[in-house]
Amino acid sequence: MDVQDLLRQFGYLVIVVWTFFEGETIIIVAGAAVALGNLDMDIHLIALSALIGSFAGDQFYFAIGRRYGTPLLEKWPHHTKRLxxxxxxxxxxxxxxxxxxxFIYGIRNVSPFVIGMSGISxxxxxxxxxxxxxxxxxSFAYGGYYLGTAMEEYLGEHKSTVLFTVLGLIATFGVVSYIRSQRKVKEARLAHSGEPTHSEHISPKEPSNGIEKDR
Structure with missing residues (x-):
């Protein structure tokens, strides 16, 4: 079952749940599929669903960071640089x-935790x-829609091939990124336990529960 099948079966709920955790990929796919006529959904409701999921997800992560603070970071030594x-x-x-x-790749997931720890209202x-x-x-819902519109206009009968090729590349990139991140997690855990690793371990700094704000 691919992304479009999920969207056809579960509709806007998939977008809400997906964006709660991570990812603009599903929004782009949904927008492009609507423009190409492959998906019977409303582009405005796609954007609204993405808004709800993303907003709720980051509010949740903010609350976790605010509640648990620095002790939580001790469990994530592999995220030290990004944090x-x-x-x-x-x-x-x-x-x-x-x-x-x-919009910044690599720090989106950790940022709400950091902001929650910072003491911001x-x-x-x-x-x-x-x-x-x-x-x-x-940005991503309407961007995906206009991408699909452009593909329909300029690629004609080849539009589906190009779309699936792009999705395949995105999926490949995601898998490779996941494998690399898991490898870093393993190395960081070994380093944290005092065992040798193939990469240099950077000891996590211990940020305070509040961040001094610019005046």
Whole structure:
């Protein structure tokens, strides 16, 4: 069963659940499939579903970071570099970072935890998160739709072949990224336990439960 089959069977719920955890891929696929006539869904409801899932997911991760704080990071030694980078960006450009982290590959998943630990007002994050989720959902939903429209116009009968080729490349990239991340997790755990690894272990910094904000 591919992504389009899931969308046909479960509809907008798939988009809500998928975007709660991660990923713009399903939004692009859904938008393009609607434009190509392969999927009987409303592009505006696709964007709304993506907004709901993404917004709810990051609110949840923010709450986890706010509740559990630094002790949670001790269980993620393999995320040290990304966490440090996110903390630094948040210190320098708090509002801009909250509005843009969804679009930055590699840190999207850890950023809400970092923001939750930072001491930022939950109401401020709620407002900025809603704006950011709206921009993100609209960008990929309508972007996918216009991609499908362009494929219909310029590729004609070859549009499906090109679409599935692109999806195949995206899936391959996802699998490779997952394998690499799992390898890093294993090495980080070995390093954390004092066993030798093939890569240098970087000891995680222990950020405070609050981040000093720019004045």
């Amino acid at each position: 440090d980078w996110a903390f630094n960006m948040l210190r320098k450009w708090e509002t801009l970072f909250i509005l843009s982290f969804r 939950p109401f401020k994050f709620l407002a900025l998160n809603f704006i950011a989720a709206s921009l993100w959902a609209a």
